[in-house]
Structures are given as C-alpha cells and as structure tokens.
Amino acid sequence: MSAVMLGQPTRMSHLRHVVTDNPVTLVAAALFVLIVVVALFGPWLAPFDPMASDTSQALAAPSRLHPFGTDSLGRDLLSRCIVAARLDLLLAVSAVALSFVIGATLGAAAGFFGGWFDRIVSRVADTIMAFPLFVLAMGIIAALGNTLANIVIATAIINLPFYIRLARAEANVRRSAGFVESARLAGNSEWSVLMRHVFPNLLPPMAVQVSLNMGWAMLNAAGLSFIGLGVRPPTPEWGIMVAEGAQYIVSGEWWVALFPGACLMLAVFAFNLLGDALRDLLDPRMRT
Amino acid sequence: MNPTASTASTASRPVLSIDDLSLEFRTRSGTVRALDHVSLSVGRGEIVGLVGESGSGKSVLCHALLGLSDRAARITGGAMYFDGIDLLAASERELQDLRGREIGMVFQNPRAALNPIRQIGRQLEDVLRRHGAIRSQDLRERAIASLREVAIADPQKRWHAYPFELSGGMCQRVMIALAMSASPRLLICDEPTTGLDVTTQAAVLNLIRERSRANQVATLLITHDLTLAADFCDRVVVMHAGHVVETAPTARLFSAPRHPYTGALIGATPAGRADIDALVPIAGGLPDLRREDLPACRFIERCTRPVAACAGGLRHVSVTSTEDFACANPLPLP
Amino acid sequence: MIRLALLRILGALPNLIGVIVITFLLTRALPGDPAAYFAGQSASSEAVEQIRSKLGLDRPMPEQFVAYVRDLAQGNLGESLSTGQSVATEIASRLPASLELTLVALLLAVSIALPLGVMAAVRKGSWIDQFARLVTTAGVSLPVFFTGLLLTWLLYFKLGWAPSPIGRLDPSFSPPAQVTGLYLIDALIARDLPLWWASVKQLALPAVTMALFVLAPIARMTRASMLAVLSSDFVRTARALGLRGPTVLVRYALRNALLPVVTTLGMVFSFLLGSNVLVEKVFAWPGIGSFAIESLTAADYAPVQGFVLTMGLLYVLLNLAIDLAYLLIDPRVALEA
Numbered sequence: 035m036s037a038v039m040l041g042q043p044t045r046m047s048h049l050r051h052v053v054t055d056n057p058v059t060l061v062a063a064a065l066f067v068l069i070v071v072v073a074l075f076g077p078w079l080a081p082f083d084p085m086a087s088d089t090s091q092a093l094a095a096p097s098r099l100h101p102f103g104t105d106s107l108g109r110d111l112l113s114r115c116i117v118a119a120r121l122d123l124l125l126a127v128s129a130v131a132l133s134f135v136i137g138a139t140l141g142a143a144a145g146f147f148g149g150w151f152d153r154i155v156s157r158v159a160d161t162i163m164a165f166p167l168f169v170l171a172m173g174i175i176a177a178l179g180n181t182l183a184n185i186v187i188a189t190a191i192i193n194l195p196f197y198i199r200l201a202r203a204e205a206n207v208r209r210s211a212g213f214v215e216s217a218r219l220a221g222n223s224e225w226s227v228l229m230r231h232v233f234p235n236l237l238p239p240m241a242v243q244v245s246l247n248m249g250w251a252m253l254n255a256a257g258l259s260f261i262g263l264g265v266r267p268p269t270p271e272w273g274i275m276v277a278e279g280a281q282y283i284v285s286g287e288w289w290v291a292l293f294p295g296a297c298l299m300l301a302v303f304a305f306n307l308l309g310d311a312l313r314d315l316l317d318p319r320m321r322t
Numbered sequence: 323m324n325p326t327a328s329t330a331s332t333a334s335r336p337v338l339s340i341d342d343l344s345l346e347f348r349t350r351s352g353t354v355r356a357l358d359h360v361s362l363s364v365g366r367g368e369i370v371g372l373v374g375e376s377g378s379g380k381s382v383l384c385h386a387l388l389g390l391s392d393r394a395a396r397i398t399g400g401a402m403y404f405d406g407i408d409l410l411a412a413s414e415r416e417l418q419d420l421r422g423r424e425i426g427m428v429f430q431n432p433r434a435a436l437n438p439i440r441q442i443g444r445q446l447e448d449v450l451r452r453h454g455a456i457r458s459q460d461l462r463e464r465a466i467a468s469l470r471e472v473a474i475a476d477p478q479k480r481w482h483a484y485p486f487e488l489s490g491g492m493c494q495r496v497m498i499a500l501a502m503s504a505s506p507r508l509l510i511c512d513e514p515t516t517g518l519d520v521t522t523q524a525a526v527l528n529l530i531r532e533r534s535r536a537n538q539v540a541t542l543l544i545t546h547d548l549t550l551a552a553d554f555c556d557r558v559v560v561m562h563a564g565h566v567v568e569t570a571p572t573a574r575l576f577s578a579p580r581h582p583y584t585g586a587l588i589g590a591t592p593a594g595r596a597d598i599d600a601l602v603p604i605a606g607g608l609p610d611l612r613r614e615d616l617p618a619c620r621f622i623e624r625c626t627r628p629v630a631a632c633a634g635g636l637r638h639v640s641v642t643s644t645e646d647f648a649c650a651n652p653l654p655l656p
Numbered sequence: 657m658i659r660l661a662l663l664r665i666l667g668a669l670p671n672l673i674g675v676i677v678i679t680f681l682l683t684r685a686l687p688g689d690p691a692a693y694f695a696g697q698s699a700s701s702e703a704v705e706q707i708r709s710k711l712g713l714d715r716p717m718p719e720q721f722v723a724y725v726r727d728l729a730q731g732n733l734g735e736s737l738s739t740g741q742s743v744a745t746e747i748a749s750r751l752p753a754s755l756e757l758t759l760v761a762l763l764l765a766v767s768i769a770l771p772l773g774v775m776a777a778v779r780k781g782s783w784i785d786q787f788a789r790l791v792t793t794a795g796v797s798l799p800v801f802f803t804g805l806l807l808t809w810l811l812y813f814k815l816g817w818a819p820s821p822i823g824r825l826d827p828s829f830s831p832p833a834q835v836t837g838l839y840l841i842d843a844l845i846a847r848d849l850p851l852w853w854a855s856v857k858q859l860a861l862p863a864v865t866m867a868l869f870v871l872a873p874i875a876r877m878t879r880a881s882m883l884a885v886l887s888s889d890f891v892r893t894a895r896a897l898g899l900r901g902p903t904v905l906v907r908y909a910l911r912n913a914l915l916p917v918v919t920t921l922g923m924v925f926s927f928l929l930g931s932n933v934l935v936e937k938v939f940a941w942p943g944i945g946s947f948a949i950e951s952l953t954a955a956d957y958a959p960v961q962g963f964v965l966t967m968g969l970l971y972v973l974l975n976l977a978i979d980l981a982y983l984l985i986d987p988r989v990a991l992e993a
Contacts, residue, residue: 161674165968168930170678173964176952177682253799257934260801261949273799280805280938284820288809295802303797310793388896422898429896434889437908439915439987448907449897484987500897 059314062307069301072116073123080113084270093287103289105278107268111289114270115297121271122301125182126252129189133251134244136190137197142236144198145205146228156202159195167192171254175263185264189254193247200243204236238316246309249302256298272298335406336363337508337540338387343400345386352612356382358564358620359400359636364508367538369531371555371572373545373587377608379564380544384510388427389417404508423453426501426539428530430513432493436485442496443469443481446503453504468499472529491522495529502533509534509541515550527554548591552576557644560584563608563620565636568647580639580652583621619648627651657990660983668976675968680724683961684717693957696737733965734958738951743962747944751966752837753824754936754943758928760840760859761866765924769871770917773878774910777886788875795872800931804865804938811861818861821939829854862939870927877920881913888912915986918978925974929967 072079082100088108096103102111144155162170174188205228208214217231218224259265259273267274272294279291345357357379364370372380385391387402387409402409404425412420421427429435437445446465450456456464462481469477472495485493494514501509511530515523527543531554534541545551551558551572558575560568560583568581579585589602606624609616618635622628631637631650640646686693691708699707708714711734712723727733733743776788811818824839825831829851832842840859843852885891886909894908933945940946948963983989 157670157674160671161678163926164671164674164972165678165964166926166929166971168933169964169967172933172948172952173679173682173960176957176960176964177685179687249797253797256799257801260799260934261937262953276799276801276805280801283805283809284813286809286813288813291805292802292809295799295805298799299797299802302799303794306793306797390892390896418898418900420898421896427893427896429889429893431889435893437890437894437912439912440907448894448899448903452897452899452903486988486991497893500893504898 058307059311062304062311065300065304066308069119069123069304073119076117076120080110080116082110082113084109084114084117085268086110093282093290095287096289102293103287105275105290106282111275111293114275115272115294118270118272118275118294119297119301121265121269122252122256122273122298125186125189125255125271126248128186129193129251129255130244130247132186132190133193133247134197134240137194138201138233138236138240140194141198141201142205142228142233145202146209146232147224148206148209152202155198159198162192163195168254168257171258172261172263175258180263182264185255185258188258189251192254193251196243196247197240200240201236204239205232208232208235242309242313242316245305245312249305249309252298252302252305272301334365336365337405338362338364338542339403340383340387341401341403343383343386343402344398345382345391346396346398347392347394348396349394349612354611355616356395356564356611357386360561360564360566361400362559362566362569364540364542366507366540367535368557369534369541369543369555371543371545371551371558372561373548373551373558374561375608376546377563378561380546380561381512383561384427384512384542384544387510388421388425389414422449422501422506423504424506425508425510426504426506428494428497428501428509428511428514430516432497432514433485433488433490435497436493438485441482441484442488443483446481446496446500449500449503464503468503469496471502471533472496472499474499489522490518491526494518494522494526498526498529498533502537502539505537507539509539510544511541512544513546514543515545515547523550530554548587560587564611565620565648567621567649570641570645570647574645578653578655580647580655581621581649582625582627582651582653584647585653586624586626619650657983660989661980664979664983665976668972668979671972671975672969675965675972676725676728677721679961679965679968680721682964683724683957684720686957693955694734694737696956728965733962736951736959737956738954738959743959746947746959747962747966750942750944750947753941754932754945756838756840757859757862757866757935757941757943758932759838760863761870762924762928764863764867765870765874768867769874770878770914772871773875773917774882774913776875776879777882777913778905780883785879788879792872792876792879795868795875798868800865800869801934801938803868804862804935807861807865808938819857821861822858823940823942824855824858826854826858862935862941865938866928866931866935869931870924873920873924873927874917877917878913881916882909885909885913915982918982918985921978922975925971925978929971 086109088104091100091104091108092106094100094104094108100110100112102115105111105114140155141159144152165173171188171192174191175184178184178187209232214227214231217227222230255264256271256273256276259271260277262274262277265271265274267278275294276291276298279287279289279294282288282290340360340362343357343360344355347354347356360379360383362370362372372383374380382391382395386395386397389409389412397410404420407416407420409417409420436442443462443465446468447461450461450464450468451458454464466477466481469480474480474492474495480488480492485496488496497514509530514530515526518526527550530541530543533539543551543555555572557569557571559566560575560581562583568575568579568584570580575584576588579588583604586602586604590604592598592601604624605626609620609623617623617633619625619632622632625632629651634650636648637650638646638648639652684690689704691704691711691713692699694711694713695704695707712720715723731744733747735741736743736746739746772784772788772791776785779785808818808821812820819826832839832846832848832851835842835845839855840852843849843855890912891904891908894904899908932943933948935941936943936945937949944963944966948960951957951959951963
C-alpha cells in the first residue's frame, strides 16, 4: 500500500464521465436512435411512395413538397432515402452478425485449443488479410453471383479476420486463467469450458469491435452497390442511389446523389461514434 | 540571473534551497496535496539523501525542481532557489538554460530513460553541443572522454552502441555521464539504483560520490533504500506523505532518530539484522492525499505514540540549522 | 540484417501462395458452369464446349491448379471478352494510371496527416487537436465515392476551379511519350510544362478524394504515437538535460513516434487500393479499377479475376516492402536476430 491510489470509479460514475466529458457521445446516441427508428418504421414515415415515379416531376430541386428533391424518374428522394435506411442497416447488421458468430467461435476455439486448428484458422485469417479487402469482396461477388445475399456473405468474409484475431488473442490470454482452471477441475469438458466460461468473457471487447465494424460494413456494402453489385434498380439503397445520381452532378443536380450519400455518411458516423463511446465505457485503456 | 546576496555569504549559501514548498495535483477524483510545506537544502559538495516510501513525494519534488512537473500540478506556496535564482519565477527559457548545464538529473530505470533508437555517443554529443562552446570536430572526442570518466570500457566502440545493447549498470553510467557532461553545480539522482543488482548499485553510487566530490557538486540522492542512504550520504531528509518529517546528519539520524516514522523505517530495514523476524513492518499505508480532512500530522494514523498535542498542528523542532524534526512526541534520545 | 530480410521475404511467401490459391478458387467457385461464364452470355453451346476444353475446365481440380499456376508464370491471365485483348496486356497498360493516382494520394495524405497528428499531440487539447480529432472521426465515416462527388460538385460545378472529371487528360492534350507510364513524371522528362500542368489538374480531385479517405488512420496513429512518446521517460530525460524544444521534438520524439506509423501503412494501403476502384469510377480514371468494374458489368469474368489477383500480389509486395523498410529504420530489430 503505497502510491496515491486514484480510487476505482464505479460503473455509473464512469458512464457519467464518459457522457459528460464528450457531448459528442450524446449526439451519437441520438443519431443512432434516429436511424434505428427510421429503419424500423421507414415505410410508414415516408411521405411518398418510394417507387412511385412521376416523370413530370423529374429532377426537381429540393422544395417544401420534396425536401430532398426528386430523381430522374420523378420519385421523391426523401422517401427513398428513408426506406433505404432499412436495407442498408439490414445488410450491415446481417454481415456483421454472421461475421461475428463465425469469427468469434473460430477465433476463440483457435486461441483456446491451439495446435493445428489454431494454425489453420490463423492461416485463413492471414490469407483474407493478404488482399485489399474491398477488392476481395468484389472478387467473391463476381464468383458467387450478383445478389443481395452474396453482398452479405462477401462483407461477412472480409470482416472475419478482425473477429478471429480478437477472439483468438482474448481466448489465449484466458486459457490458463484461474477461473478456467477451476472449471476444468470441476470436471467440465474442454469445449464446455470454452463456451460457458471463456466465451462470455470475450463479449465486452468484441462488443466494441462490433459497433466499430458496423460502420465499416455499411460503407463496404454501399460501395459494392455503388459499382453495380448486389442491389438492382428500382430498389432504394443509399449506395445505388448515389450511383444513379452521379451522372447529374456535372449538370448541377446535386441532390440526387448527395442526399443519399449524406444519409450514408451520417449513419456510419453514428455507428463509429457509438463504437468510440462504447470503448471509452468498457475499456478506456484502448482509447487513442 | 537574479541579483543576489554579497559574495561573503555566497560561499555558505546552499546551492539548492527549498523553502516551505507546497504543491498539489488537480485530478478527476480530487485534489492531491502531494507536497506540504517542504523545506530542505543542499550545500556545495554535500550529498544529501532524500528517503521515504514510494508515494511520499520524493519524485514529485525533483520534477518540480526542474519545472518538469505534470500538467495538472500547481505550486500553491513556498519557494525554490538554486544558488539564489528563484526557480519558480524563472521563465521556461531560463529553466532550459539551467537544466543540464547547472542542474543535472539522473533518472531511475536508465534503459527507459535513454532514447532507444539513438546511439549513446550521439546522445552525449547532443548534450555537449547544447551546453558547451565546443567545436564540432571536438565533440566526438569529448563524448568518448565522458564515457571514459564514468568507467565505461572501450569507449570508442561503445559510442556506437544503442541502449538495448548495454546492461542496466552501463546505461546508468551513460545517464551519469549525460547529467554531468556540462559540469553542473547541482546533481539530482532520482532512485538511480532501482532495478540494478547489488554489486552494480554499489558501483554506480561510488561513481556518483566520486564525481560529486571531485567537482564539489551539491548532490541530492533520492532513494527508498535506507542502507544506501546510510552508506553514501552526509545528511538525510526523511519524507512521509508529502511532509519532511526529519532532517539530520546521517550518523545522528541512524543512531538517534527523533521522529517515530524514521524509527519505524530503520526498524523495517533488513541491513544489520540477524533474522527476518526482527524486522518490524510499519502498520497501515500512506493516507489518501485527496482527503479534505487530512490531519495536520499525516503520520498520526500509523503512529504508535500519538499524544493530544499532535492534533493541534504540525510542530517543527529545530535542533540546529541542519537538523530538525516535526513531532510533538519525538522518540527519546538513547 | 540480410538474414532478417530473407526471413521477411520467406514470411511473405505463404501470403503469396494464399493469394494465388484464393483467386484460383474464385474462378472455379462460379455458380453454374464456369465455362459458360468465360464464354460469355451470347456464346453457343459449341463455343462453351470449346472454351471448356481450351481452359481445361473439364480436368480434375489439382490438374487445373497446376495449369493455372503455369499460366500465371507465363503471364497468361486469360482473355477479355469485351475488348478481345489478353487480360494481362489490358492490366499492364492500365496499371500506371492506377499507380500514379494511388501514389499521389498517399503522398498528399502523408504530407497532411503527419504534421496534423504531430501538432495535435504537441498541442493536446487545443483547437488543432479538436480539429484533428474531427477529421479522423469524420474521415473514417466518409464514403469515398460520396466525397468524390461532393468535391466534384463544389469545385468543378460550383466554383469552376477543377476541370471536368473525364479522366487523366483533357482531350485537347495527348499523353506524353511513355517512359514510366506516370504522366507527371513523363511530362517532366519530355519537358512539356503545359502538359504536366494539365495532368496535375486532372489528377487533383481524384487524388484529394482518396487522400481524404486515408488521412484519418494516418493522423490518428501519428497523434497516438506522438502522445505516447512525448510522455515517455526518454523525452523527459532529454528535457531534463536542457535540450531545446525543436531538438527534443524532432530527434527524440518524432523519429521514435514514426515507427508505429510505418507499420500502420499496411492497413493504409489496403484502404487505398480498395478505394482506388471507387474513385476510378467516379472520375472516369482509366486504371485497372474501372477496367474491373466495366468487365463486371459486362459479365466478363476473366478480367475481374485478373484484377483481384493483381491487386492481391501488389498488396503482398507492398507489405513486404514496408516490412523491409522497417528493418532499416529501427535498430532494435537486431534484438530478434
């Protein structure tokens, strides 16, 4: 008992500090809630039918009737952006969920059991990371076919290494921890020890990774749609809407591309900020 | 440079004089009153030991001396003088001129204290170039000479070495060479032997003592190891929880400690004891310096002999100009 | 040192093999009949059979793999249905455009992000620190294709500062004589300043767009690394020895702080090569990225596989180069020898 010990703050006081220190966290939380609400209730919130085209209203600038303007087919852009939130969020969530479940399990098992299994899993993760990830996603979709499901699969695959590596590192550290030893001594099988005792402990650091990943998965999925993969017109999705609007930028009809792009940016921003806040809350040591 | 007293008193004026210094840190969980009315002095050619447990404020004090305190630190009272120069009033520029040239500092954990990716010869030359009017072609020679002065064998070859290629003891010698390269008048050694093996500890301290005596350098040696203080220091200052509790010449301190904490420290020191059971640990730990209700005597809660007068305020007893203690119920003289 | 370099090169081999294996699998993992894919949608059944035997798609997998590797060694990446040229030729002719864009973007990003990160660390908590953090957080959220379009609208349509995004050169200019394939260098070699300037103007927007995207990780890493170094023991020693601010900053802090930043470059290149594709589409840049996109849209698969393979190989080599560069700049690597 020696050096002046800064008392360990409680979870609640720490939460209070995180929120009050950084008002941006509150903004992030608000944005996140907004996006989830829009995604869940999109079709009911949209003022117009997102698919209804009216060529007499084509490429109308933002106005009171159409706050986001209209696209080349006269469809209301605000409605399309709102409805697109659901698809984009769904793509990102599915990809990350798939990636997390498979990656965390493989990684935890690899870190816990070691041996040849560890070598194979690590080799797979390394090989995925040997490519620029977006390029690999393109290749996977080219191979598997141009569908929405494959966008999810491709995005999930390129995210696997992050989860594998994190889970592996965390499981490795806890492999010979005290509580694990006592679980073994209590007669549990190795697999049971891994699943019931080690795995739950990995969840906090993985939660941070998940939220940070969400934004990136969204960017990837939208990027793939932008270059024409996965989503087909007339489906409203932010990436493809930006692609559809790109040609009108040079003639000055900026709203067709920029509003969907801004929506995408805000959503990704919210997820990234949330991830930062989560990390500050759970493990301030990781802060950069 | 502040105009100071006449030459007559310069000779007897201490090189370092800390008067009633108080310092606190503002942190998220409260204000830490790290130093409270601390006074000490070091004279020319003297080796003064500063001892106390980890957390007693020793390092905080020497960082404050050089103006290297953490950003959250605030001086709330007192003064520090280096040879008459008011260190608290000095500008950053003036302090930079003093550092290295007039005041040298040796840190603990020497391998971490040296630039890991720069050859030690170059690091020496950086300091030499900064503080001396030396021609570029002479720099290399001076650097090698510095290495030789701290008894590093084969200095020409060692010039090219990186810290990770040297032992802890050798790194500390390099640190000493760096600190003394400009012939400072004050040398501060913050736990210079922590982490080194016993033989190396003795060698390093011998080197410090030899260099200090050779140039009549005022030396402040900070350590938590009482035995080292006993063997190498002329005077010892004992600190506890940000207070100076006792100051005395070494021999007197160890033969007749007055403050209970000093007595307890000596009782807990292994040197010269027959067996480990004879060691008496000091009960409790340092008080939390963030408390609003810190008692006037910060040792009172661990003290085995408090009296009613202790609560009334910290009582300083000055025995001589170089000897005092702060206790209302001091240990009896043997 | 040589031994360490050889070890690093050996270490890159598994990744190289992995890239080749994965791209092989991708060409064979096509749903349905691979031969039909390579023959094209309008091919007759005889044409499909011809392609099947020509590409050896009726052989067992291991044999196919051997044939694939042999083809690679000879530089044979198949043929593009839409252009009729060999894929290797197409990629080779378009690679310089992509490289030029990527390199300029990297230089731009580094020249802004490094000072930004350093200043944010040195003046922690100041407005420049807040600005840097805003840039780093926003930077990783900005979709690169959105930024490109936004900049085009702002700087070309609204302000008229940037030229029309129609590729590497305005049609009134002809490309310089090919030496490296990088217009900026070739124009200088030909001492043709108007041509050089025209190339710069066309390059500006796409390079800035890509640079913005990778600005964030570099600035973030620099700031974090610099902060750690500034509070380290050896920087405190340097200050205690009286070394002046600039000396401490550059010789003691910066050089040490840059080491982790170099290792971040690997991830930066992944972002760069990935966003390259998107930027090439936005700005009609005639590089391998837009070639791949065009081929994808035309259901022409050989070029896409060739593109993925090329990018993969390029990335492995770039990472190897970073590893080798690190060997040179950090003397402590000798510790592992």
